[in-house]
Amino acid sequence: MKANISDEKIYSELIESAKKVGIIAEREAVEADENATVSKNVVDAIVEGGLNRLIIPKEYGYPQIDFRTFTDIVRTVGYHNLSAAWLTYFYGLHNSWVAFLPKHRMDEIYEDGGLLADIFAPVGKLEKVEGGFILNGKWNFVSGINYSEWVSVGADYLEEGAERPDRLGLCMRVSDLEVIENWNPLGLRGSGSNTVVAKNLFVPDDMVISFNEMMINRKPYKLEIDEDYLYYNVSFFPAFFVGFPAMSIGAAERVIEEFIARTKKRVRFDGTNEGESAKSQRVAAEMTLKLKAARGLMNEYLEMLESDEGQYSLAEYNGIRVQIVKYCLEIANRAVSTLGASALAKGQPIEIMTRDLMAISTHVTSLYEDGIDSYGKALFGIQPMTMG
Known part of the structure:
Protein backbone atom coordinates (compact mmCIF):
# COMPACT_ATOMS: atom_id res chain seq x y z
CA MET A 1 0.00 0.00 0.00
CA LYS A 2 1.46 3.33 -1.03
CA ALA A 3 1.33 6.47 1.08
CA ASN A 4 -1.66 8.75 0.49
CA ILE A 5 -1.74 12.41 1.34
CA SER A 6 -4.74 13.07 3.60
CA ASP A 7 -4.09 16.65 4.67
CA GLU A 8 -6.09 18.82 2.27
CA LYS A 9 -4.32 21.94 3.53
CA ILE A 10 -0.92 20.53 2.55
CA TYR A 11 -2.27 19.44 -0.83
CA SER A 12 -3.72 22.89 -1.51
CA GLU A 13 -0.49 24.58 -0.49
CA LEU A 14 1.53 22.35 -2.81
CA ILE A 15 -0.78 23.04 -5.74
CA GLU A 16 -0.57 26.79 -5.07
CA SER A 17 3.22 26.51 -5.04
CA ALA A 18 3.05 24.65 -8.35
CA LYS A 19 0.89 27.40 -9.84
CA LYS A 20 3.40 30.01 -8.69
CA VAL A 21 6.25 28.15 -10.39
CA GLY A 22 4.22 27.81 -13.58
CA ILE A 23 3.13 31.44 -13.68
CA ILE A 24 6.68 32.73 -13.20
CA ALA A 25 7.96 30.37 -15.88
CA GLU A 26 5.21 31.35 -18.31
CA ARG A 27 5.97 35.02 -17.78
CA GLU A 28 9.64 34.37 -18.53
CA ALA A 29 9.10 31.80 -21.30
CA VAL A 30 10.58 33.84 -24.15
CA GLU A 31 13.67 34.69 -22.10
CA ALA A 32 14.07 31.02 -21.12
CA ASP A 33 13.88 30.07 -24.81
CA GLU A 34 16.62 32.56 -25.63
CA ASN A 35 18.85 31.51 -22.72
CA ALA A 36 18.18 27.75 -23.07
CA THR A 37 17.39 27.60 -19.35
CA VAL A 38 14.77 28.79 -16.92
CA SER A 39 15.89 31.60 -14.66
CA LYS A 40 16.87 31.40 -11.01
CA ASN A 41 13.45 32.93 -10.28
CA VAL A 42 11.79 29.69 -11.37
CA VAL A 43 14.22 27.49 -9.47
CA ASP A 44 13.86 29.63 -6.35
CA ALA A 45 10.07 29.23 -6.57
CA ILE A 46 10.47 25.44 -6.77
CA VAL A 47 12.70 25.47 -3.69
CA GLU A 48 10.63 27.99 -1.73
CA GLY A 49 7.52 25.88 -2.32
CA GLY A 50 9.36 22.77 -1.14
CA LEU A 51 8.52 21.00 -4.39
CA ASN A 52 12.05 19.62 -4.65
CA ARG A 53 11.80 17.93 -1.24
CA LEU A 54 8.65 15.86 -1.65
CA ILE A 55 10.17 12.51 -2.66
CA ILE A 56 12.31 12.22 0.48
CA PRO A 57 11.79 9.53 3.15
CA LYS A 58 9.58 10.60 6.05
CA GLU A 59 12.27 10.39 8.68
CA TYR A 60 13.90 13.47 7.14
CA GLY A 61 10.85 15.53 8.08
CA TYR A 62 9.21 16.45 4.78
CA PRO A 63 5.55 15.97 3.81
CA GLN A 64 4.88 12.53 2.40
CA ILE A 65 2.96 12.56 -0.85
CA ASP A 66 1.39 9.95 -3.08
CA PHE A 67 1.73 9.50 -6.84
CA ARG A 68 -1.52 11.35 -7.53
CA THR A 69 -0.39 14.43 -5.63
CA PHE A 70 2.98 14.29 -7.36
CA THR A 71 1.41 14.11 -10.82
CA ASP A 72 -1.11 16.84 -9.94
CA ILE A 73 1.79 19.13 -9.05
CA VAL A 74 3.61 18.37 -12.29
CA ARG A 75 0.43 18.72 -14.36
CA THR A 76 -0.33 22.07 -12.72
CA VAL A 77 3.08 23.49 -13.65
CA GLY A 78 2.78 21.96 -17.12
CA TYR A 79 -0.44 23.88 -17.73
CA HIS A 80 1.69 27.04 -17.67
CA ASN A 81 5.11 25.92 -18.89
CA LEU A 82 6.54 22.51 -19.75
CA SER A 83 10.21 23.33 -19.18
CA ALA A 84 9.38 24.36 -15.63
CA ALA A 85 7.20 21.26 -15.18
CA TRP A 86 10.09 19.11 -16.43
CA LEU A 87 12.42 20.57 -13.79
CA THR A 88 9.84 20.60 -10.99
CA TYR A 89 9.30 16.91 -11.69
CA PHE A 90 12.98 16.03 -11.89
CA TYR A 91 14.20 18.04 -8.90
CA GLY A 92 11.68 16.21 -6.72
CA LEU A 93 11.93 12.82 -8.41
CA HIS A 94 15.69 12.45 -8.27
CA ASN A 95 15.58 12.10 -4.50
CA SER A 96 14.16 8.61 -5.14
CA TRP A 97 17.44 7.03 -6.22
CA VAL A 98 19.23 8.52 -3.22
CA ALA A 99 16.99 6.29 -1.07
CA PHE A 100 18.77 3.27 -2.61
CA LEU A 101 22.17 4.43 -1.30
CA PRO A 102 23.47 3.52 2.18
CA LYS A 103 21.97 5.55 5.03
CA HIS A 104 25.06 7.67 5.67
CA ARG A 105 25.03 8.77 2.02
CA MET A 106 21.32 9.56 2.23
CA ASP A 107 22.11 11.75 5.23
CA GLU A 108 24.89 13.51 3.35
CA ILE A 109 22.83 14.28 0.25
CA TYR A 110 19.40 14.96 1.78
CA GLU A 111 20.78 17.13 4.56
CA ASP A 112 22.97 19.06 2.11
CA GLY A 113 19.80 20.42 0.53
CA GLY A 114 21.21 20.79 -2.99
CA LEU A 115 19.19 20.07 -6.11
CA LEU A 116 19.78 16.79 -7.93
CA ALA A 117 20.15 15.94 -11.62
CA ASP A 118 20.72 12.63 -13.36
CA ILE A 119 21.34 10.98 -16.70
CA PHE A 120 21.22 7.20 -16.69
CA ALA A 121 22.15 6.43 -20.29
CA PRO A 122 24.81 3.73 -19.73
CA VAL A 123 27.53 5.41 -21.78
CA GLY A 124 30.16 5.73 -19.05
CA LYS A 125 33.32 3.64 -19.01
CA LEU A 126 34.28 2.00 -15.72
CA GLU A 127 37.41 0.51 -14.24
CA LYS A 128 37.00 -1.36 -10.95
CA VAL A 129 39.53 -0.37 -8.32
CA GLU A 130 39.76 -0.91 -4.59
CA GLY A 131 36.87 0.80 -2.87
CA GLY A 132 35.08 1.98 -5.99
CA PHE A 133 35.35 2.77 -9.71
CA ILE A 134 37.30 5.03 -12.01
CA LEU A 135 34.73 6.71 -14.24
CA ASN A 136 35.15 8.30 -17.65
CA GLY A 137 32.41 9.47 -19.97
CA LYS A 138 30.33 12.16 -21.56
CA TRP A 139 26.57 12.43 -21.02
CA ASN A 140 24.24 14.71 -22.97
CA PHE A 141 20.77 15.94 -21.98
CA VAL A 142 21.37 16.41 -18.23
CA SER A 143 18.28 18.43 -17.38
CA GLY A 144 18.57 21.07 -14.66
CA ILE A 145 22.31 20.64 -14.26
CA ASN A 146 22.84 24.43 -14.18
CA TYR A 147 21.30 24.64 -10.72
CA SER A 148 22.18 21.21 -9.30
CA GLU A 149 24.65 20.31 -6.57
CA TRP A 150 24.46 16.54 -7.12
CA VAL A 151 24.21 14.34 -10.18
CA SER A 152 24.05 10.62 -10.93
CA VAL A 153 25.24 9.22 -14.26
CA GLY A 154 24.92 5.81 -15.91
CA ALA A 155 27.33 3.09 -16.93
CA ASP A 156 27.26 -0.66 -17.53
CA TYR A 157 29.64 -2.90 -15.59
CA LEU A 158 30.24 -6.59 -16.32
CA GLU A 159 31.52 -8.18 -13.14
CA GLU A 160 33.86 -11.13 -13.55
CA GLY A 161 31.81 -14.32 -13.81
CA ALA A 162 28.52 -12.51 -14.40
CA GLU A 163 26.32 -13.50 -17.35
CA ARG A 164 25.20 -9.97 -18.15
CA PRO A 165 26.30 -6.47 -17.23
CA ASP A 166 24.77 -4.54 -14.35
CA ARG A 167 23.49 -1.06 -15.12
CA LEU A 168 24.84 1.29 -12.50
CA GLY A 169 24.10 4.81 -11.36
CA LEU A 170 27.12 6.63 -9.99
CA CYS A 171 26.49 9.65 -7.78
CA MET A 172 28.79 12.65 -7.29
CA ARG A 173 28.87 16.37 -6.79
CA VAL A 174 28.41 18.39 -9.96
CA SER A 175 31.61 20.24 -9.08
CA ASP A 176 33.49 16.98 -9.73
CA LEU A 177 32.48 17.14 -13.41
CA GLU A 178 32.90 19.45 -16.35
CA VAL A 179 29.62 21.03 -17.47
CA ILE A 180 29.36 22.03 -21.14
CA GLU A 181 26.51 24.45 -21.86
CA ASN A 182 25.43 23.24 -25.30
CA TRP A 183 21.64 22.82 -24.99
CA ASN A 184 20.03 24.19 -28.18
CA PRO A 185 16.92 22.15 -29.10
CA LEU A 186 13.57 22.84 -30.73
CA GLY A 187 11.54 22.30 -27.57
CA LEU A 188 11.94 22.18 -23.79
CA ARG A 189 14.57 24.84 -24.23
CA GLY A 190 14.17 26.09 -20.68
CA SER A 191 15.19 22.73 -19.20
CA GLY A 192 18.88 23.62 -19.53
CA SER A 193 19.72 20.02 -20.42
CA ASN A 194 23.44 20.46 -20.91
CA THR A 195 26.32 17.99 -21.13
CA VAL A 196 28.59 16.67 -18.37
CA VAL A 197 32.02 15.06 -18.69
CA ALA A 198 33.87 12.84 -16.20
CA LYS A 199 37.63 12.36 -16.55
CA ASN A 200 39.32 9.67 -14.45
CA LEU A 201 36.94 10.35 -11.59
CA PHE A 202 36.98 8.07 -8.56
CA VAL A 203 33.48 7.13 -7.36
CA PRO A 204 33.33 5.13 -4.10
CA ASP A 205 31.28 1.95 -3.92
CA ASP A 206 28.84 3.49 -1.46
CA MET A 207 27.87 6.14 -4.03
CA VAL A 208 26.82 3.53 -6.60
CA ILE A 209 23.36 2.05 -7.13
CA SER A 210 22.49 -1.08 -9.12
CA PHE A 211 19.44 -0.76 -11.34
CA ASN A 212 19.34 -4.53 -11.77
CA GLU A 213 19.02 -4.88 -8.00
CA MET A 214 16.41 -2.12 -7.83
CA MET A 215 14.23 -3.83 -10.40
CA ILE A 216 14.52 -7.28 -8.80
CA ASN A 217 14.26 -6.36 -5.10
CA ARG A 218 12.03 -3.28 -5.40
CA LYS A 219 13.85 -1.83 -2.38
CA PRO A 220 17.45 -1.83 -1.10
CA TYR A 221 18.95 -5.18 -0.22
CA LYS A 222 19.74 -3.69 3.19
CA LEU A 223 16.69 -1.65 4.21
CA GLU A 224 17.72 1.30 6.38
CA ILE A 225 14.68 3.61 6.24
CA ASP A 226 10.89 3.36 6.35
CA GLU A 227 9.45 0.29 4.63
CA ASP A 228 6.58 2.24 3.05
CA TYR A 229 8.73 4.81 1.25
CA LEU A 230 6.93 5.83 -1.96
CA TYR A 231 9.56 4.40 -4.32
CA TYR A 232 9.96 1.06 -2.53
CA ASN A 233 7.77 -1.99 -3.24
CA VAL A 234 6.83 -0.64 -6.66
CA SER A 235 8.15 -1.12 -10.18
Whole structure:
Protein backbone atom coordinates (compact mmCIF):
# COMPACT_ATOMS: atom_id res chain seq x y z
CA MET A 1 0.00 0.00 0.00
CA LYS A 2 1.46 3.33 -1.03
CA ALA A 3 1.33 6.47 1.08
CA ASN A 4 -1.66 8.75 0.49
CA ILE A 5 -1.74 12.41 1.34
CA SER A 6 -4.74 13.07 3.60
CA ASP A 7 -4.09 16.65 4.67
CA GLU A 8 -6.09 18.82 2.27
CA LYS A 9 -4.32 21.94 3.53
CA ILE A 10 -0.92 20.53 2.55
CA TYR A 11 -2.27 19.44 -0.83
CA SER A 12 -3.72 22.89 -1.51
CA GLU A 13 -0.49 24.58 -0.49
CA LEU A 14 1.53 22.35 -2.81
CA ILE A 15 -0.78 23.04 -5.74
CA GLU A 16 -0.57 26.79 -5.07
CA SER A 17 3.22 26.51 -5.04
CA ALA A 18 3.05 24.65 -8.35
CA LYS A 19 0.89 27.40 -9.84
CA LYS A 20 3.40 30.01 -8.69
CA VAL A 21 6.25 28.15 -10.39
CA GLY A 22 4.22 27.81 -13.58
CA ILE A 23 3.13 31.44 -13.68
CA ILE A 24 6.68 32.73 -13.20
CA ALA A 25 7.96 30.37 -15.88
CA GLU A 26 5.21 31.35 -18.31
CA ARG A 27 5.97 35.02 -17.78
CA GLU A 28 9.64 34.37 -18.53
CA ALA A 29 9.10 31.80 -21.30
CA VAL A 30 10.58 33.84 -24.15
CA GLU A 31 13.67 34.69 -22.10
CA ALA A 32 14.07 31.02 -21.12
CA ASP A 33 13.88 30.07 -24.81
CA GLU A 34 16.62 32.56 -25.63
CA ASN A 35 18.85 31.51 -22.72
CA ALA A 36 18.18 27.75 -23.07
CA THR A 37 17.39 27.60 -19.35
CA VAL A 38 14.77 28.79 -16.92
CA SER A 39 15.89 31.60 -14.66
CA LYS A 40 16.87 31.40 -11.01
CA ASN A 41 13.45 32.93 -10.28
CA VAL A 42 11.79 29.69 -11.37
CA VAL A 43 14.22 27.49 -9.47
CA ASP A 44 13.86 29.63 -6.35
CA ALA A 45 10.07 29.23 -6.57
CA ILE A 46 10.47 25.44 -6.77
CA VAL A 47 12.70 25.47 -3.69
CA GLU A 48 10.63 27.99 -1.73
CA GLY A 49 7.52 25.88 -2.32
CA GLY A 50 9.36 22.77 -1.14
CA LEU A 51 8.52 21.00 -4.39
CA ASN A 52 12.05 19.62 -4.65
CA ARG A 53 11.80 17.93 -1.24
CA LEU A 54 8.65 15.86 -1.65
CA ILE A 55 10.17 12.51 -2.66
CA ILE A 56 12.31 12.22 0.48
CA PRO A 57 11.79 9.53 3.15
CA LYS A 58 9.58 10.60 6.05
CA GLU A 59 12.27 10.39 8.68
CA TYR A 60 13.90 13.47 7.14
CA GLY A 61 10.85 15.53 8.08
CA TYR A 62 9.21 16.45 4.78
CA PRO A 63 5.55 15.97 3.81
CA GLN A 64 4.88 12.53 2.40
CA ILE A 65 2.96 12.56 -0.85
CA ASP A 66 1.39 9.95 -3.08
CA PHE A 67 1.73 9.50 -6.84
CA ARG A 68 -1.52 11.35 -7.53
CA THR A 69 -0.39 14.43 -5.63
CA PHE A 70 2.98 14.29 -7.36
CA THR A 71 1.41 14.11 -10.82
CA ASP A 72 -1.11 16.84 -9.94
CA ILE A 73 1.79 19.13 -9.05
CA VAL A 74 3.61 18.37 -12.29
CA ARG A 75 0.43 18.72 -14.36
CA THR A 76 -0.33 22.07 -12.72
CA VAL A 77 3.08 23.49 -13.65
CA GLY A 78 2.78 21.96 -17.12
CA TYR A 79 -0.44 23.88 -17.73
CA HIS A 80 1.69 27.04 -17.67
CA ASN A 81 5.11 25.92 -18.89
CA LEU A 82 6.54 22.51 -19.75
CA SER A 83 10.21 23.33 -19.18
CA ALA A 84 9.38 24.36 -15.63
CA ALA A 85 7.20 21.26 -15.18
CA TRP A 86 10.09 19.11 -16.43
CA LEU A 87 12.42 20.57 -13.79
CA THR A 88 9.84 20.60 -10.99
CA TYR A 89 9.30 16.91 -11.69
CA PHE A 90 12.98 16.03 -11.89
CA TYR A 91 14.20 18.04 -8.90
CA GLY A 92 11.68 16.21 -6.72
CA LEU A 93 11.93 12.82 -8.41
CA HIS A 94 15.69 12.45 -8.27
CA ASN A 95 15.58 12.10 -4.50
CA SER A 96 14.16 8.61 -5.14
CA TRP A 97 17.44 7.03 -6.22
CA VAL A 98 19.23 8.52 -3.22
CA ALA A 99 16.99 6.29 -1.07
CA PHE A 100 18.77 3.27 -2.61
CA LEU A 101 22.17 4.43 -1.30
CA PRO A 102 23.47 3.52 2.18
CA LYS A 103 21.97 5.55 5.03
CA HIS A 104 25.06 7.67 5.67
CA ARG A 105 25.03 8.77 2.02
CA MET A 106 21.32 9.56 2.23
CA ASP A 107 22.11 11.75 5.23
CA GLU A 108 24.89 13.51 3.35
CA ILE A 109 22.83 14.28 0.25
CA TYR A 110 19.40 14.96 1.78
CA GLU A 111 20.78 17.13 4.56
CA ASP A 112 22.97 19.06 2.11
CA GLY A 113 19.80 20.42 0.53
CA GLY A 114 21.21 20.79 -2.99
CA LEU A 115 19.19 20.07 -6.11
CA LEU A 116 19.78 16.79 -7.93
CA ALA A 117 20.15 15.94 -11.62
CA ASP A 118 20.72 12.63 -13.36
CA ILE A 119 21.34 10.98 -16.70
CA PHE A 120 21.22 7.20 -16.69
CA ALA A 121 22.15 6.43 -20.29
CA PRO A 122 24.81 3.73 -19.73
CA VAL A 123 27.53 5.41 -21.78
CA GLY A 124 30.16 5.73 -19.05
CA LYS A 125 33.32 3.64 -19.01
CA LEU A 126 34.28 2.00 -15.72
CA GLU A 127 37.41 0.51 -14.24
CA LYS A 128 37.00 -1.36 -10.95
CA VAL A 129 39.53 -0.37 -8.32
CA GLU A 130 39.76 -0.91 -4.59
CA GLY A 131 36.87 0.80 -2.87
CA GLY A 132 35.08 1.98 -5.99
CA PHE A 133 35.35 2.77 -9.71
CA ILE A 134 37.30 5.03 -12.01
CA LEU A 135 34.73 6.71 -14.24
CA ASN A 136 35.15 8.30 -17.65
CA GLY A 137 32.41 9.47 -19.97
CA LYS A 138 30.33 12.16 -21.56
CA TRP A 139 26.57 12.43 -21.02
CA ASN A 140 24.24 14.71 -22.97
CA PHE A 141 20.77 15.94 -21.98
CA VAL A 142 21.37 16.41 -18.23
CA SER A 143 18.28 18.43 -17.38
CA GLY A 144 18.57 21.07 -14.66
CA ILE A 145 22.31 20.64 -14.26
CA ASN A 146 22.84 24.43 -14.18
CA TYR A 147 21.30 24.64 -10.72
CA SER A 148 22.18 21.21 -9.30
CA GLU A 149 24.65 20.31 -6.57
CA TRP A 150 24.46 16.54 -7.12
CA VAL A 151 24.21 14.34 -10.18
CA SER A 152 24.05 10.62 -10.93
CA VAL A 153 25.24 9.22 -14.26
CA GLY A 154 24.92 5.81 -15.91
CA ALA A 155 27.33 3.09 -16.93
CA ASP A 156 27.26 -0.66 -17.53
CA TYR A 157 29.64 -2.90 -15.59
CA LEU A 158 30.24 -6.59 -16.32
CA GLU A 159 31.52 -8.18 -13.14
CA GLU A 160 33.86 -11.13 -13.55
CA GLY A 161 31.81 -14.32 -13.81
CA ALA A 162 28.52 -12.51 -14.40
CA GLU A 163 26.32 -13.50 -17.35
CA ARG A 164 25.20 -9.97 -18.15
CA PRO A 165 26.30 -6.47 -17.23
CA ASP A 166 24.77 -4.54 -14.35
CA ARG A 167 23.49 -1.06 -15.12
CA LEU A 168 24.84 1.29 -12.50
CA GLY A 169 24.10 4.81 -11.36
CA LEU A 170 27.12 6.63 -9.99
CA CYS A 171 26.49 9.65 -7.78
CA MET A 172 28.79 12.65 -7.29
CA ARG A 173 28.87 16.37 -6.79
CA VAL A 174 28.41 18.39 -9.96
CA SER A 175 31.61 20.24 -9.08
CA ASP A 176 33.49 16.98 -9.73
CA LEU A 177 32.48 17.14 -13.41
CA GLU A 178 32.90 19.45 -16.35
CA VAL A 179 29.62 21.03 -17.47
CA ILE A 180 29.36 22.03 -21.14
CA GLU A 181 26.51 24.45 -21.86
CA ASN A 182 25.43 23.24 -25.30
CA TRP A 183 21.64 22.82 -24.99
CA ASN A 184 20.03 24.19 -28.18
CA PRO A 185 16.92 22.15 -29.10
CA LEU A 186 13.57 22.84 -30.73
CA GLY A 187 11.54 22.30 -27.57
CA LEU A 188 11.94 22.18 -23.79
CA ARG A 189 14.57 24.84 -24.23
CA GLY A 190 14.17 26.09 -20.68
CA SER A 191 15.19 22.73 -19.20
CA GLY A 192 18.88 23.62 -19.53
CA SER A 193 19.72 20.02 -20.42
CA ASN A 194 23.44 20.46 -20.91
CA THR A 195 26.32 17.99 -21.13
CA VAL A 196 28.59 16.67 -18.37
CA VAL A 197 32.02 15.06 -18.69
CA ALA A 198 33.87 12.84 -16.20
CA LYS A 199 37.63 12.36 -16.55
CA ASN A 200 39.32 9.67 -14.45
CA LEU A 201 36.94 10.35 -11.59
CA PHE A 202 36.98 8.07 -8.56
CA VAL A 203 33.48 7.13 -7.36
CA PRO A 204 33.33 5.13 -4.10
CA ASP A 205 31.28 1.95 -3.92
CA ASP A 206 28.84 3.49 -1.46
CA MET A 207 27.87 6.14 -4.03
CA VAL A 208 26.82 3.53 -6.60
CA ILE A 209 23.36 2.05 -7.13
CA SER A 210 22.49 -1.08 -9.12
CA PHE A 211 19.44 -0.76 -11.34
CA ASN A 212 19.34 -4.53 -11.77
CA GLU A 213 19.02 -4.88 -8.00
CA MET A 214 16.41 -2.12 -7.83
CA MET A 215 14.23 -3.83 -10.40
CA ILE A 216 14.52 -7.28 -8.80
CA ASN A 217 14.26 -6.36 -5.10
CA ARG A 218 12.03 -3.28 -5.40
CA LYS A 219 13.85 -1.83 -2.38
CA PRO A 220 17.45 -1.83 -1.10
CA TYR A 221 18.95 -5.18 -0.22
CA LYS A 222 19.74 -3.69 3.19
CA LEU A 223 16.69 -1.65 4.21
CA GLU A 224 17.72 1.30 6.38
CA ILE A 225 14.68 3.61 6.24
CA ASP A 226 10.89 3.36 6.35
CA GLU A 227 9.45 0.29 4.63
CA ASP A 228 6.58 2.24 3.05
CA TYR A 229 8.73 4.81 1.25
CA LEU A 230 6.93 5.83 -1.96
CA TYR A 231 9.56 4.40 -4.32
CA TYR A 232 9.96 1.06 -2.53
CA ASN A 233 7.77 -1.99 -3.24
CA VAL A 234 6.83 -0.64 -6.66
CA SER A 235 8.15 -1.12 -10.18
CA PHE A 236 10.81 1.57 -9.97
CA PHE A 237 11.05 2.79 -13.55
CA PRO A 238 7.30 3.06 -14.24
CA ALA A 239 7.12 5.09 -11.01
CA PHE A 240 10.17 7.09 -12.07
CA PHE A 241 8.63 7.97 -15.45
CA VAL A 242 5.20 8.97 -14.09
CA GLY A 243 5.68 12.71 -14.66
CA PHE A 244 6.05 12.68 -18.45
CA PRO A 245 2.40 11.91 -19.24
CA ALA A 246 1.22 14.09 -16.35
CA MET A 247 2.92 17.24 -17.60
CA SER A 248 1.74 16.48 -21.15
CA ILE A 249 -1.87 16.42 -19.95
CA GLY A 250 -1.40 19.80 -18.26
CA ALA A 251 -0.16 21.28 -21.52
CA ALA A 252 -3.02 19.71 -23.52
CA GLU A 253 -5.54 21.24 -21.12
CA ARG A 254 -4.03 24.66 -21.74
CA VAL A 255 -3.88 24.20 -25.50
CA ILE A 256 -7.60 23.41 -25.67
CA GLU A 257 -8.46 26.42 -23.53
CA GLU A 258 -6.31 28.65 -25.74
CA PHE A 259 -7.83 27.15 -28.88
CA ILE A 260 -11.40 27.86 -27.77
CA ALA A 261 -10.57 31.38 -26.57
CA ARG A 262 -8.77 32.27 -29.79
CA THR A 263 -11.44 30.70 -31.98
CA LYS A 264 -14.16 32.77 -30.31
CA LYS A 265 -12.25 35.91 -31.27
CA ARG A 266 -11.36 34.76 -34.78
CA VAL A 267 -13.12 36.52 -37.66
CA ARG A 268 -12.76 35.05 -41.17
CA PHE A 269 -12.34 37.13 -44.36
CA ASP A 270 -16.06 36.86 -45.09
CA GLY A 271 -16.88 38.42 -41.73
CA THR A 272 -18.12 35.26 -40.00
CA ASN A 273 -17.03 34.41 -36.47
CA GLU A 274 -15.12 31.13 -36.36
CA GLY A 275 -16.52 30.34 -32.91
CA GLU A 276 -19.88 29.84 -34.61
CA SER A 277 -18.39 27.46 -37.16
CA ALA A 278 -19.27 23.77 -36.94
CA LYS A 279 -15.75 22.96 -38.15
CA SER A 280 -13.96 24.47 -35.17
CA GLN A 281 -16.64 23.31 -32.75
CA ARG A 282 -16.10 19.75 -33.95
CA VAL A 283 -12.32 20.12 -33.60
CA ALA A 284 -12.76 21.35 -30.03
CA ALA A 285 -15.02 18.41 -29.23
CA GLU A 286 -12.60 15.88 -30.71
CA MET A 287 -9.63 17.38 -28.88
CA THR A 288 -11.55 17.40 -25.60
CA LEU A 289 -12.52 13.75 -25.97
CA LYS A 290 -8.91 12.88 -26.70
CA LEU A 291 -7.90 14.74 -23.53
CA LYS A 292 -10.49 12.74 -21.57
CA ALA A 293 -8.99 9.55 -22.99
CA ALA A 294 -5.52 10.70 -21.89
CA ARG A 295 -6.80 11.47 -18.40
CA GLY A 296 -8.46 8.07 -18.22
CA LEU A 297 -5.23 6.32 -19.15
CA MET A 298 -3.36 8.42 -16.60
CA ASN A 299 -5.79 7.34 -13.92
CA GLU A 300 -5.31 3.69 -14.90
CA TYR A 301 -1.53 4.14 -14.77
CA LEU A 302 -1.78 5.56 -11.24
CA GLU A 303 -4.12 2.78 -10.14
CA MET A 304 -1.54 0.28 -11.38
CA LEU A 305 1.23 1.98 -9.38
CA GLU A 306 -0.94 2.11 -6.27
CA SER A 307 -1.66 -1.63 -6.43
CA ASP A 308 1.68 -2.73 -7.90
CA GLU A 309 2.93 -6.00 -6.44
CA GLY A 310 4.81 -7.00 -9.57
CA GLN A 311 1.76 -8.19 -11.52
CA TYR A 312 2.00 -5.59 -14.30
CA SER A 313 4.41 -5.80 -17.20
CA LEU A 314 6.82 -2.93 -17.76
CA ALA A 315 5.62 -2.91 -21.37
CA GLU A 316 2.04 -2.17 -20.28
CA TYR A 317 3.20 0.86 -18.31
CA ASN A 318 5.27 1.95 -21.30
CA GLY A 319 2.39 1.51 -23.73
CA ILE A 320 0.06 3.64 -21.61
CA ARG A 321 2.64 6.41 -21.22
CA VAL A 322 3.44 6.72 -24.91
CA GLN A 323 -0.25 6.73 -25.83
CA ILE A 324 -0.96 9.60 -23.42
CA VAL A 325 1.92 11.66 -24.77
CA LYS A 326 0.81 10.93 -28.35
CA TYR A 327 -2.75 12.07 -27.62
CA CYS A 328 -1.48 15.32 -26.09
CA LEU A 329 0.86 16.06 -29.00
CA GLU A 330 -1.98 15.33 -31.44
CA ILE A 331 -4.16 17.84 -29.59
CA ALA A 332 -1.50 20.54 -29.97
CA ASN A 333 -0.87 19.76 -33.62
CA ARG A 334 -4.61 19.83 -34.34
CA ALA A 335 -4.97 23.20 -32.64
CA VAL A 336 -2.15 24.71 -34.71
CA SER A 337 -3.33 23.29 -38.01
CA THR A 338 -6.89 24.49 -37.39
CA LEU A 339 -6.05 27.98 -36.13
CA GLY A 340 -3.67 28.62 -39.00
CA ALA A 341 -0.40 30.51 -39.28
CA SER A 342 -1.15 32.88 -36.40
CA ALA A 343 -0.76 29.92 -34.03
CA LEU A 344 2.92 29.76 -34.99
CA ALA A 345 3.72 33.25 -33.68
CA LYS A 346 6.76 32.89 -31.42
CA GLY A 347 6.28 33.06 -27.70
CA GLN A 348 2.54 32.44 -27.37
CA PRO A 349 1.36 29.39 -25.38
CA ILE A 350 0.21 27.11 -28.19
CA GLU A 351 3.42 27.61 -30.17
CA ILE A 352 5.66 26.94 -27.17
CA MET A 353 3.64 23.98 -25.93
CA THR A 354 3.53 22.33 -29.35
CA ARG A 355 7.31 22.43 -29.55
CA ASP A 356 7.66 21.25 -25.98
CA LEU A 357 5.22 18.36 -26.42
CA MET A 358 7.14 17.35 -29.50
CA ALA A 359 10.31 17.29 -27.40
CA ILE A 360 8.64 15.17 -24.70
CA SER A 361 7.53 12.71 -27.37
CA THR A 362 11.16 12.22 -28.43
CA HIS A 363 12.37 11.29 -24.95
CA VAL A 364 13.50 7.67 -24.88
CA THR A 365 10.69 6.74 -22.47
CA SER A 366 8.03 8.41 -24.66
CA LEU A 367 8.88 7.07 -28.12
CA TYR A 368 5.54 5.90 -29.47
CA GLU A 369 6.72 3.26 -31.93
CA ASP A 370 9.04 1.70 -29.37
CA GLY A 371 6.44 1.71 -26.60
CA ILE A 372 3.64 0.26 -28.71
CA ASP A 373 5.98 -2.36 -30.17
CA SER A 374 6.98 -3.46 -26.65
CA TYR A 375 3.39 -3.60 -25.45
CA GLY A 376 2.29 -5.56 -28.50
CA LYS A 377 5.04 -8.12 -27.94
CA ALA A 378 4.03 -8.48 -24.29
CA LEU A 379 0.41 -9.12 -25.26
CA PHE A 380 1.61 -12.12 -27.27
CA GLY A 381 3.80 -13.45 -24.47
CA ILE A 382 7.07 -12.20 -25.93
CA GLN A 383 9.48 -10.58 -23.47
CA PRO A 384 10.28 -7.12 -24.88
CA MET A 385 13.30 -4.97 -24.15
CA THR A 386 11.91 -2.10 -22.07
CA MET A 387 12.89 -0.38 -18.82
CA GLY A 388 9.32 0.45 -17.99
